[in-house]
Amino acid sequence: MINKILIVDDSPVSRKMLKSCMPKDREYAFFEAFNGLDGLELYKKILPDITFMDLTMPVMDGATALDEIMKFDKNALVIVLTADVQVKSLAKVMDLGALLVVKKPPGKETIQDALSKAEERLR
Amino acid sequence: MDTDTQISEEEQDILQEIMNIAFGKAAADLAEVINIFVVLSVPDVRIIKADDLPDYIRTEFSEFGNISIVEQNFWGEFKGTALLIFPAGAGKELISLLGDGGELTFESQSSDILENETLMEVGNILIGACVGKVAELLKDMITYSPPRVIIEDQPNISMPKALFDPSNSAIILKTVFCFNERDVNGFLFLITSHNSVIWLKKALADFMEQYE
Numbered sequence: 001m002i003n004k005i006l007i008v009d010d011s012p013v014s015r016k017m018l019k020s021c022m023p024k025d026r027e028y029a030f031f032e033a034f035n036g037l038d039g040l041e042l043y044k045k046i047l048p049d050i051t052f053m054d055l056t057m058p059v060m061d062g063a064t065a066l067d068e069i070m071k072f073d074k075n076a077l078v079i080v081l082t083a084d085v086q087v088k089s090l091a092k093v094m095d096l097g098a099l100l101v102v103k104k105p106p107g108k109e110t111i112q113d114a115l116s117k118a119e120e121r122l123r
Numbered sequence: 124m125d126t127d128t129q130i131s132e133e134e135q136d137i138l139q140e141i142m143n144i145a146f147g148k149a150a151a152d153l154a155e156v157i158n159i160f161v162v163l164s165v166p167d168v169r170i171i172k173a174d175d176l177p178d179y180i181r182t183e184f185s186e187f188g189n190i191s192i193v194e195q196n197f198w199g200e201f202k203g204t205a206l207l208i209f210p211a212g213a214g215k216e217l218i219s220l221l222g223d224g225g226e227l228t229f230e231s232q233s234s235d236i237l238e239n240e241t242l243m244e245v246g247n248i249l250i251g252a253c254v255g256k257v258a259e260l261l262k263d264m265i266t267y268s269p270p271r272v273i274i275e276d277q278p279n280i281s282m283p284k285a286l287f288d289p290s291n292s293a294i295i296l297k298t299v300f301c302f303n304e305r306d307v308n309g310f311l312f313l314i315t316s317h318n319s320v321i322w323l324k325k326a327l328a329d330f331m332e333q334y335e
């Protein structure tokens with residue numbers, strides 16, 4: 001069961017868009033970080049059930065943060081939510097251990113599918 | 124600057140996210156045409172007076188010496204000019220990439236023509252994908268002028284005077300495209316005039332309504 005969700009994205013608008021796409025009949029505890037480094041530190045502190053990770057961010061990019069999170073917790077469930085839809089970028093984050101990639105802007109259906117996939121992994 | 128054309132912090136954030144999505148689309152479109160990986164940066168969005176633009180461009184590119192500018196106008200509710208700016212010589216770096224897999228044919232063309240055509244091709248893809256994505260997200264329909272390349276001697280920027288009309292405001296939407304394999308940086312600016320800003324503010328609000 002997903003309870004704690006970490007959102008790592010430098011854009012307040014993107015974080016708001018993502019949260020608005022979450023199912024309304026469920027209650028989640030959201031935690032937010034504004035760059036990859038903060039996201040990594042917050043991950044270690046709260047151990048979220050799933051993490052949504054942007055790629056293009058200041059201080060530490062999402063791919064680096066994903067790599068560090070997977071080194072820290074090989075079972076981490078990280079969904080990359082990105083505008084960088086280059087094939088090489090997507091292949092790179094999948095190689096690093098992302099559960100899946102969702103292209104921005106997010107839609108309700110896409111996010112629900114992503115959550116279902118994460119729930120399956122948690123069972 | 125009129126208060127009706129000032130953009131709030133929230134509008135700036137929305138625009139930044141939309142540009143982020145648009146730049147991502149532009150990079151992916153370019154990567155489909157040529158074998159290149161584009162390292163994207165966080166877009167910088169700001170609004171300035173149009174007549175401050177030449178100084179802004181000079182400051183931003185002071186270390187480059189000469190620059191090459193691909194200029195393309197676009198028309199819709201969102202109307203303006205896109206400028207893709209490269210350091211002089213960037214076109215030569217990019218020629219080989221397009222030659223490897225692009226659609227340009229290079230028979231018996233001079234090196235300057237080749238460089239210009241390469242910049243125009245790259246500019247056309249990046250600007251088209253980027254502006255097109257912004258228009259799509261904001262439910263607008265855009266038409267474009269053909270791109271043109273301007274080689275600038277830095278201190279004497281000779282861009283069209285209409286761009287720098289003091290009664291206009293210019294929304295600067297800047298991102299850095301770093302072409303990984305070639306060590307070339309490009310800067311894309313979209314400049315829209317006063318009239319587009321009022322429409323843009325409403326379009327941004329409408330866009331966010333679906334996420335309320």
